[in-house]
Structure formats: C-alpha cells, structure tokens
Amino acid sequence: MKRDIVLCAALWVALTVVGETLAVRYEFQPPALSDRAEHIREAFHVLTLLGIPVFTLVVAALAYSVLRFRGEADGDGPPLLGRGPVPLAWLAVTSALAVMVMIYPGLTGIPKVVRGGEADLMVQVQAVQWTWLVNYPDYGLSNLQELVLPVGRDVHIEVTSLDVVHSFWVPAFMTKVDAIPGTTNHVHLRPTATASYETEPLMRLQCAELCGLSHARMQIPVRVVTEEEFQRWVAERRQRAVVSPTPAPTPAPGTSTLSLVARNSRFDKAELEAAAGQPLTIELENQDAGVPHNVSLYRDKDFRGVLFRGELFPGPATKTYRVGPLQKGTYYFRCDVHPDMKGTLSIR
Amino acid sequence: MAETEERAGRATPDQGMPFRYLLRGLAWGGIGFGIGAGLAAVARAAAGSSPWWLEHNFTVGYVLGLVGWLLGVGMWERWAREWLGLPTEPDLRGWTRYFAFTTDHKVIGIQYLTTFVAVLLVGGLLAMLMRYHLTRPEGALFDDGVYNQVMSLHGILMIAVAVAIVLGGFGNYLVPLMIGARDMAFPRLNALSYWLVPPVAVLLLTAQAVGGWDSGWTAYPPLSVRNAPGQLFFNLTIITFGLSSILGGLNFLATISFLRAPGMGWGRLPIFVWSVFAASLLSLTFTQFFAASLLMVTLDRIVGTSFFDARAGGEPLFYQHIFWFYSHPAVYIFVIPGWGLMLEVLAHLARKPLFAYRWAVGGMLAVVAISGLVWAHHMFVTTHSIPFLSAFLVTTEVISIPTGLVFLSALGTIWMGRLRLNTPMLFALATVFNFLIGGITGIYLADVPTDIQLSDTYFVVAHFHYTIIGGEIFAVLAALYYWFPKVTGRMYNEALGKLHFFLFFVGFNLTFLPMFWLGLQGMNRRIAVYSPELAEVNRFVSVAGFVAGASFLALVANLAWSLARGTRAVANPWRARTLEWQVSSPPPQHNFPAPPLVTGGPYDYGVSGATAHAVLVPAGADGRSGHE
Numbered sequence: 023m024k025r026d027i028v029l030c031a032a033l034w035v036a037l038t039v040v041g042e043t044l045a046v047r048y049e050f051q052p053p054a055l056s057d058r059a060e061h062i063r064e065a066f067h068v069l070t071l072l073g074i075p076v077f078t079l080v081v082a083a084l085a086y087s088v089l090r091f092r093g094e095a096d097g098d099g100p101p102l103l104g105r106g107p108v109p110l111a112w113l114a115v116t117s118a119l120a121v122m123v124m125i126y127p128g129l130t131g132i133p134k135v136v137r138g139g140e141a142d143l144m145v146q147v148q149a150v151q152w153t154w155l156v157n158y159p160d161y162g163l164s165n166l167q168e169l170v171l172p173v174g175r176d177v178h179i180e181v182t183s184l185d186v187v188h189s190f191w192v193p194a195f196m197t198k199v200d201a202i203p204g205t206t207n208h209v210h211l212r213p214t215a216t217a218s219y220e221t222e223p224l225m226r227l228q229c230a231e232l233c234g235l236s237h238a239r240m241q242i243p244v245r246v247v248t249e250e251e252f253q254r255w256v257a258e259r260r261q262r263a264v265v266s267p268t269p270a271p272t273p274a275p276g277t278s279t280l281s282l283v284a285r286n287s288r289f290d291k292a293e294l295e296a297a298a299g300q301p302l303t304i305e306l307e308n309q310d311a312g313v314p315h316n317v318s319l320y321r322d323k324d325f326r327g328v329l330f331r332g333e334l335f336p337g338p339a340t341k342t343y344r345v346g347p348l349q350k351g352t353y354y355f356r357c358d359v360h361p362d363m364k365g366t367l368s369i370r
Numbered sequence: 371m372a373e374t375e376e377r378a379g380r381a382t383p384d385q386g387m388p389f390r391y392l393l394r395g396l397a398w399g400g401i402g403f404g405i406g407a408g409l410a411a412v413a414r415a416a417a418g419s420s421p422w423w424l425e426h427n428f429t430v431g432y433v434l435g436l437v438g439w440l441l442g443v444g445m446w447e448r449w450a451r452e453w454l455g456l457p458t459e460p461d462l463r464g465w466t467r468y469f470a471f472t473t474d475h476k477v478i479g480i481q482y483l484t485t486f487v488a489v490l491l492v493g494g495l496l497a498m499l500m501r502y503h504l505t506r507p508e509g510a511l512f513d514d515g516v517y518n519q520v521m522s523l524h525g526i527l528m529i530a531v532a533v534a535i536v537l538g539g540f541g542n543y544l545v546p547l548m549i550g551a552r553d554m555a556f557p558r559l560n561a562l563s564y565w566l567v568p569p570v571a572v573l574l575l576t577a578q579a580v581g582g583w584d585s586g587w588t589a590y591p592p593l594s595v596r597n598a599p600g601q602l603f604f605n606l607t608i609i610t611f612g613l614s615s616i617l618g619g620l621n622f623l624a625t626i627s628f629l630r631a632p633g634m635g636w637g638r639l640p641i642f643v644w645s646v647f648a649a650s651l652l653s654l655t656f657t658q659f660f661a662a663s664l665l666m667v668t669l670d671r672i673v674g675t676s677f678f679d680a681r682a683g684g685e686p687l688f689y690q691h692i693f694w695f696y697s698h699p700a701v702y703i704f705v706i707p708g709w710g711l712m713l714e715v716l717a718h719l720a721r722k723p724l725f726a727y728r729w730a731v732g733g734m735l736a737v738v739a740i741s742g743l744v745w746a747h748h749m750f751v752t753t754h755s756i757p758f759l760s761a762f763l764v765t766t767e768v769i770s771i772p773t774g775l776v777f778l779s780a781l782g783t784i785w786m787g788r789l790r791l792n793t794p795m796l797f798a799l800a801t802v803f804n805f806l807i808g809g810i811t812g813i814y815l816a817d818v819p820t821d822i823q824l825s826d827t828y829f830v831v832a833h834f835h836y837t838i839i840g841g842e843i844f845a846v847l848a849a850l851y852y853w854f855p856k857v858t859g860r861m862y863n864e865a866l867g868k869l870h871f872f873l874f875f876v877g878f879n880l881t882f883l884p885m886f887w888l889g890l891q892g893m894n895r896r897i898a899v900y901s902p903e904l905a906e907v908n909r910f911v912s913v914a915g916f917v918a919g920a921s922f923l924a925l926v927a928n929l930a931w932s933l934a935r936g937t938r939a940v941a942n943p944w945r946a947r948t949l950e951w952q953v954s955s956p957p958p959q960h961n962f963p964a965p966p967l968v969t970g971g972p973y974d975y976g977v978s979g980a981t982a983h984a985v986l987v988p989a990g991a992d993g994r995s996g997h998e
Contacts, residue, residue, distance in 0.1 A: 051890055052890070062819050062823050065817060065820050081806070083784075087785055088784075088791065091784065091786055091789050092790075097721070097976075099721050099722035099975065102723065102725055103977075105728075113771070113774075116770070120771050124768075128817050131817070132759050132763070136756060136759065185592065189751060199753075200753075202686055205680070207752075223892070223901045224892045228894060232896045234518070234593055237518070237896065238517075238899045239899060
C-alpha cells in the first residue's frame with residue numbers, strides 16, 4: 023500500500039510538471055486588446071495553473087489503479103471504508119481551494135472587469151434583428167454599422183436592444199454584455215492597441231445570444247484607430263450624414279422612380295420593374311417604428327455581389343436612394359437587416 | 371388485491387394484437403383533439419374572430435387530445451373506471467403490456483429505456499447532421515433557419531434523454547428491486563408518467579411542420595413570443611414533460627421512504643437508490659418553474675399577457691431567472707443519478723466497499739441543498755451589478771466542494787481493488803475522467819472574469835457536453851451493459867462492447883476537447899456559419915464526432931445480437947451483493963416471493979465477518995403475502 027501511494031504520487035508529480043510546463047509555454051488565448059481583457063487573461067491563466075494539479079491528481083489515481091489493480095480472479099479488495107481522516111482531509115483541501123479561487127481571481131477580479139468610472143467617449147449600441155446600430159451622440163452620428171474607437175481613450179458604451187435579447191460581444195476586447203429590450207447595460211473599456219477586422223477576425227461586434235434566423239451573421243466590424251484617424255473618420259462620417267437626409271430633388275427627366283413600403287418587416291412588393299439605361303430612384307417608406315430597414319441591390323439571388331447598398335434608417339421615415347443606370351436583366355433587392363425582406367428587380 | 375389480479379391475469383392469457391391499445395390511444399387522442407380544436411373555434415367565433423387560429427385551436431385541441439390518448443392507451447381500464455365506481459381490469463400480460471398502460475415497474479423501466487435510447491440515437495443523428503453542416507464555415511447542408519431548427523430540436527431531445535433515461539429507465543427498473551419492494555409506491559401514477567412522454571414526441575415532430583422553433587431549448591423571450599408557431603408546440607412539450615417528471619419524482623420519494631424491505635435502513639441503501647432519492651427531491655421541487663416559465667411564454671403568445679414584453683411593462687430577464695431556477699438544478703437531476711450508476715458499477719466491479727459511503731451520500735444531498743442557489747451563473751453577462759455577480763460566484767464555487775466528495779468516493783473505491791476491466795467498468799472509469807474535465811472547466815465558467823469572455827461560446831458547449839455526456843451518458847452506458855443480463859436474461863457481447871467503448875471514448879474526447887479551444891478563439895455557440903480561420907479545427911471536430919456517432923452502431927448491433935443470441939445469463943454474473951442480483955434474470959413478476967430480510971451493507975466486499983446484504987424469504991414465511 024505504501025509503495026503504491028509513493029508510486030502514484032510520483033506519477034502525479036510527473037504529470038503535474040508536464041502540465042504546468044505546457045500551461046506556461048503554450049498560449050491558449052488570443053491577444054487581448056482592451057484593459058479589461060488583460061484581467062480576464064490573467065484570471066484564465068491562474069485558474070489553469072491551479073486546475074492542473076487537481077486534474078493530474080485524479081488522472082494519476084485513475085491511471086495507476088487501472089494499470090496496477092486489475093484482477094479477474096476471485097477474491098475481494100481490502101475493505102477500505104473511508105471512515106477515517108482521509109475524507110476530512112479531502113474536504114479541507116478542496117474547500118480551501120474553492121475558497122481560494124472564489125477570492126482570487128473571482129471576487130477580487132469582478133470590480134476590475136465590470137468597472138465603471140469616468141469616460142471621455144460615449145457610444146450607444148442598439149441591437150436589432152440582425153445587425154448592430156452604433157450611435158455617437160457626442161458627434162451627432164447615428165445608425166452606423168461599424169464600431170470605431172480611438173486607442174487609449176476610456177469609452178462608455180450603452181447597450182440595448184430594439185426587439186429580442188441579443189448579446190454585445192467583441193471577442194478581442196473580451197467584453198460581453200446582453201442587449202435586452204427595455205434595459206440599458208453599460209460597459210466601460212479602454213482599447214489598448216490599434217487593430218481592425220480586416221487583419222484580426224476577433225475585432226468584430228458579434229451577437230452572442232441566439233436571436234433567431236440570422237443570429238450567426240449578426241456582426242459588424244470593429245476598428246481601433248489613432249486619435250487623428252478617429253477625428254478624420256468622424257469628420258468624414260458627419261459629412262455623409264449631412265448629405266443623405268436632404269430630400270431628393272425632383273427626378274431628372276428619364277429617371278425611373280420605384281417605391282417600396284416596409285411594414286411589419288415586410289416589403290409591400292416582391293417584384294419591381296424599370297427601364298434599362300436610365301438612372302433609378304428608389305423611395306423607401308419605412309413604417310416600422312424603431313426598426314431599421316434599407317434597400318440594397320444585388321447581382322445574384324444569393325446576395326453575394328452587391329451593386330448598391332442603401333443607407334439603413336429606422337421608421338417611421340422615408341428615404342430616397344439614387345442608383346446609376348442598370349443593364350437589362352434580373353437583379354435582386356433586399357433589406358440587409360432582414361434577409362427575408364427580398365424581391366426581384368427586372369430591368370427591361 | 372394484487373394476488374387476485376395476478377391470478378386473473380393468468381386466467382386470461384393475452385391474445386389480442388399487441389398494438390391495439392396504442393392504436394386506440396391514437397384514435398381517442400384524435401377525437402379529443404378534434405373536439406378541443408372545435409370548441410376553440412366556437413369560442414373564437416362567439417367572440418367575433420375568425421374561428422381558426424393555429425395557436426388557439428391547437429392548444430385546446432392538444433389538452434383534450436392528451437386526455438383522450440391517456441384513456442385510450444389503457445388508463446381507462448386500469449384506472450379511470452374506478453373514478454366512476456366501475457371495476458378496473460387486471461394488468462396485461464405478454465407483449466401487449468409493453469405497448470399499453472401497465473403498472474409493473476420493470477415494464478415501465480423497459481418502456482422508458484427503449485424510448486429514450488431511441489431518442490438518444492435520433493438526437494445523436496441530428497448532432498451528426500449539425501457537425502456535417504459545420505465542416506464548412508459557410509455551412510455545408512442547411513440554410514440558417516433549418517440549422518437553428520435542427521440545433522433547437524437536438525437540444526431539447528437530449529435534455530429529455532438526460533432528464534428521463536436514468537430516473538425513468540434505471541430508476542424504475544432497479545429501485546424497487548434494490549430496496550426489496552414489489553413495485554413502486556404509486557404504480558398507476560408511474561404508468562401515467564411514462565404515457566405522458568409519447569405525446570411529447572408527437573409535438574416535437576409536428577412542430578417541424580409548422581416552422582419549428584429557432585430559440586434553442588432555452589426559449590428566451592421576446593424571441594420565443596414572436597417566432598414561428600412551432601414554439602407553442604415546444605412550450606406544450608415542456609409543460610407535459612414537466613408533469614411527467616414531477617410525478618416521477620414524487621413516486622420515487624414515496625417508494626424509497628416507505629417501501630424499503632425490513633432491515634433496509636437508510637445507511638444500507640445502495641448508492642444508486644440514494645442518487646435517485648436526491649435527484650427526485652430536485653424534480654419534485656424545481657420542475658414546476660420550467661413549466662411555469664413556458665406557460666407564461668405561452669400566455670404571452672396566445673392570450674396577450676405581457677410578462678416579458680418590455681414595452682407593456684414586462685421584463686424579459688424575469689424569464690431567465692425562472693427558467694434557470696429549474697434548469698440549473700436540472701443538471702443535477704442529470705448527473706447525480708449518473709454518479710449513482712457510476713459508483714454502483716465501480717464498487718461491484720472493483721470488489722471493494724464503496725469508499726466513504728456516508729460522505730458520498732452527504733455530498734449528493736449537499737449538492738441538492740445548494741443547487742437552488744446557483745442559477746444566475748447562467749446570467750453573468752446580463753448585468754454588471756457587482757453584488758449580483760459576487761453572490762452567485764460564491765454559491766457556484768461552494769457547490770464544487772460536495773461534488774468533490776463523489777470523486778473521493780470513486781477514487782477510494784477503485785484504489786487497491788480487484789478491477790474487472792469489462793465494458794461496464796471501462797465506461798464507469800471513463801465517467802470519472804470525463805466528469806473531471808467537465809468539473810474543472812466549470813470553474814472557468816463559475817469565475818465571473820473568465821465567464822464574461824467564455825459565456826455563450828463553444829467553451830460552454832464543450833463544458834456541458836463533458837458534464838452531461840461525460841458524467842451521465844457514459845454512466846448510462848456502463849449501466850446498460852452492467853444490468854443487461856439482469857433485464858434480458860442474456861449476456862452482452864464483450865468484444866463489441868469494448869469496441870463501442872474505445873471508439874466512443876476516443877471519438878467523444880477528440881470531439882469536445884478542441885471545442886474548448888474553439889471557444890477561446892472566439893467561436894460563439896448556436897451559429898450556422900463561423901469565421902473561416904476556424905475551419906480546419908471544425909472539420910477535425912466533425913470527423914471525431916462521426917467516429918463517436920458511429921460507435922453507437924456497435925451498441926445497436928450488440929443489443930440486437932445479444933437479445934436474440936447472447937448466452938443465457940445466470941442470476942448473478944458479477945457476484946454482486948445487491949438485491950437485484952439475488953433474484954433470477956430476468957426477475958419474476960412482483961420481484962420477491964415475500965419481502966426479503968436485509969441483514970448487512972450492500973458493499974461489504976472483503977469485510978471480515980460481513981453477513982450477506984439480504985436473505986430472500988420464501989412466500990408465506992413471514993405470514994404475509996405481500997406489502998399490503
């Protein structure tokens with residue numbers, strides 16, 4: 023018995039050394055790009071270092087027993103009843119471990135990852151089936167479909183939902199909070215490095231809570247830029263925002279005008295027709311209060327090749343899109359937020 | 371009275387078509403459905419609406435259809451006539467009893483087992499389809515909507531298996547045998563629990579015809595209030611299945627409390643019986659919250675209440691609290707009986723006393739006590755309130771302490787044992803290993819800082835498959851092989867059994883271990899498409915999943931072959947001490963000629979001077995004929 027305990031303990035130590043070495047050498051987690059992410063990575067690391075000896079203890083005992091104590095022959099094992107000090111010691115050690123992780127990295131970590139505090143940029147994010155609308159109230163920008171933040175600034179993000187429960191998640195920031203209708207959740211964070219979705223796929227604002235049909239595709243790109251780039255981006259966005267709401271001038275002669283009404287997340291028409299070689303205007307009347315719609319044109323019925331992407335806006339409102347002349351053929355239109363709202367455009 | 375029933379049963383051997391009660395159940399169910407749907411139409415017309423709206427007509431039709439089905443399938447002869455002062459008919463014999471409302475706990479156990487093994491295979495097949503779909507980042511098989519439907523169906527089928535396969539299957543078959551009783555405390559209630567299950571299957575299948583539902587098995591509103599009518603079918607499923615689960619829990623508690631054979635003190639109960647007792651406490655006290663949460667969703671859908679509609683003063687988060695108030699304890703309804711099966715198999719096949727028996731029992735009961743206080747760790751990303759997060763972090767970490775006692779018991783039991791490494795033992799040992807991974811990764815999810823990143827990712831998917839498949843289904847497979855000789859009277863094929871074990875153990879681990887990594891790399895759960903850079907690992911996971919799935923062909927082949935051709939089993943092929951092995955294989959009707967006399971512990975292997983666990987008493991020797 024004594025020999026078995028010594029050998030099994032040796033196996034445990036050996037496995038633990040291997041495990042801990044791997045845990046120190048190998049990086050399980052992707053890069054962290056916000057101040058909160060640093061704490062989360064640290065907590066993960068601590069739990070791994072603590073978990074490995076527990077894991078290897080059980081594995082060592084299992085493996086040693088299977089290798090050493092097999093027997094098809096008659097006869098019983100020694101009657102170890104487990105009534106002595108062993109269970110008490112086990113209880114003491116496991117309780118101590120549990121209390122330890124409870125305090126660190128648990129309880130002491132919470133205020134670090136859900137901190138409030140001063141912020142010098144405020145962003146509002148609204149979830150809607152199946153996209154994200156980003157508003158920068160300080161700059162008068164609204165309904166954007168990308169999240170752009172300046173590096174090193176404290177950002178306060180307000181998250182809510184216009185329809186069902188979604189979850190705001192930027193994997194690279196290690197930040198997640200549910201977007202719940204009727205409730206506003208708050209996130210404070212500071213991006214620590216510039217990065218963008220094009221080179222880092224984790225730089226995306228992704229819905230993490232099952233929200234229906236296009237849940238998997240409910241994501242928009244996230245970009246962290248320098249302060250100057252951010253200011254430039256804001257200026258450019260504001261310019262566009264000023265231009266677009268102006269009412270469309272009376273269409274030039276020779277322009278086809280098409281109209282669509284969006285109501286209860288349905289278009290009133292599934293088929294549109296226009297003449298070839300003429301510029302088009304598409305007038306979208308969005309009657310759904312608080313729900314954003316748009317009209318985009320695609321070359322193919324799988325909606326891969328985009329020809330024109332209309333700006334998204336919540337109802338009730340009307341917007342006019344202008345599209346350059348199109349050749350003869352069949353095109354496909356849809357609302358990008360609601361892939362079920364779609365139809366064909368025939369150019370004759 | 372039972373004796374007269376038995377004699378009457380022998381006097382009229384069953385000669386009818388075995389499926390006649392099933393067919394009559396379907397017919398009466400159809401009639402009930404028609405009446406209900408018609409009544410709803412009349413009520414709607416009277417209120418000035420169009421008479422037909424699927425959700426109204428179906429709901430009322432379903433309730434009456436359910437009553438018709440239950441009466442038709444045999445509740446009428448064997449129970450309901452009594453309510454009208456008419457005599458009831460005796461229990462059925464022969465093949466018919468497996469396809470009708472009958473009260474023998476062994477028949478009901480077999481009904482549950484075959485039903486839920488079948489459901490497990492169907493749910494597994496859906497998992498294979500999902501994994502095939504996920505071999506390509508853009509999806510290889512379904513469009514997004516169908517994927518969501520398949521994923522949701524897989525979820526609820528497997529939850530149903532996890533809830534019912536051990537309690538309904540092994541619990542029903544084994545508990546009365548193990549405690550020396552002739553049946554459950556409420557045999558007719560037991561039959562009712564089972565016969566509530568088939569309508570659930572019908573609901574889940576017909577739901578697919580009306581668009582299914584795309585809200586997973588968690589059905590969070592407002593999504594579940596506004597999606598396709600399949601959601602209503604899901605809600606009715608949960609309410610029906612919940613009722614079945616509650617009645618089952620009540621029955622086990624009464625049976626274990628009051629029908630133990632003379633001498634079977636609480637300290638002599640086999641650990642599996644204790645685990646059923648613990649899990650039954652949970653089913654009885656918590657299941658109604660699951661049913662209530664979906665009843666509220668149903669009311670929001672069909673009668674215009676606004677429990678969860680924020681615009682009308684409702685609160686969507688309120689649902690999640692009620693839902694998880696059941697659904698976290700539910701995971702202990704899954705795994706505690708799994709631990710029971712695991713420890714049972716380990717002790718008998720290691721030929722050692724169950725190590726630290728009282729501590730293991732205490733651990734299970736402590737888990738039950740704490741399980742009602744941990745639900746909100748499923749909601750760590752719903753708010754950033756520090757007191758909320760802290761409180762549930764603490765309770766969740768605390769519950770790991772009693773869980774650890776089960777590991778102590780398992781390891782102490784096999785230490786220095788005479789391990790017989792046959793198929794059930796291999797599955798039981800693998801349960802310890804798998805559940806260990808499930809338990810350790812659970813710490814990351816209990817810890818708020820790490821959970822913020824990991825919640826709703828594949829890390830969670832991997833974690834709960836390790837706990838539920840690893841901690842429960844592996845134990846179920848151990849039990850399936852271990853008790854196969856007892857239930858069928860034939861031995862299983864050891865070579866096929868080991869083939870099943872190795873393929874499944876390797877396939878399972880290679881499927882779910884990489885999922886932890888996928889979660890860390892930002893793959894969120896319940897998605898039909900994913901980032902292209904994760905394609906290779908996903909393909910690997912899918913192939914490993916197919917191996918795990920294919921291993922079940924070995925199980926099916928083994929069961930079918932052994933049932934027909936297996937060598938005859940003796941009464942006690944494992945030389946185990948517990949009571950179910952002291953009677954013939956399969957056991958006689960009513961189990962024991964008279965209540966056995968329990969004289970020692972169930973696990974006293976190698977204990978010098980230990981008496982037998984129990985001695986069988988011949989009929990009439992105690993002056994009584996049964997348990998009345």
